[in-house]
Amino acid sequence: QSVLTQPPSVSGTPGQRVTISCSGSSSNIGSNTVNWYQKFPGTAPKLLFYTNDKRPPGVPDRFSGSKSGTSASLAISGLQSEDEADYYCAAWDDSLNAGVFGGGTKLTVL
């Protein structure tokens, strides 16, 4: 069981807006920044957001990240078929003294 909790799956149709939640605790999200990764099968994870809401160069602004208290969210607007992937949240956990990931959310574009 992952330290950070994500829904196993979300889905949407092209053009829709979807959100993926990530729930943690005071020792991880509550006291540290959150990052998000996009992963396609058979490929390396790609950093999508760092420091809660900062996009690395090349990440479309259709993607947005946010954090409030011990939870974080990833939103994707104008959903496209190429967005179909697995998405992971992550943060450092001060109690575990370890990096922790969510269990991942599979996004399906219907």
Add this chain to the structure above:
Amino acid sequence: EIQLVESGGGLVKPGGSLRLSCVVSGLPFSISSMSWARQVPGRGLEWVSSISSSTISKRYRDSVKGRFTISRDNARNSLYLQMSSLTVEDTAIYYCGREIRSSGRWEIDYWGQGTLVTVSS
């Protein structure tokens, strides 16, 4: 071009050992903290271990403490993970990555393509 290339994965019997390597180019390796993470097939990502640029700080997830050792050779731009007393639960794709860690911030911003470790009798 930034490249992280892992090698050393393979099939090993339970109780066996394996050494993973990661060669980095296009990044200032000697001043970068580095990490290993893994993905069990069909499951999510797990952070495994991190090492600071100076090697002063090394961290491990609880399940690998005492069995895995992270190291680096800044002259060779290389990161290593020595794995021993392997169990079937260690079967995964292992990724190396450049880690950013400071004042509550932690992320892996560049990742290799991964190397598969299979522990099976």
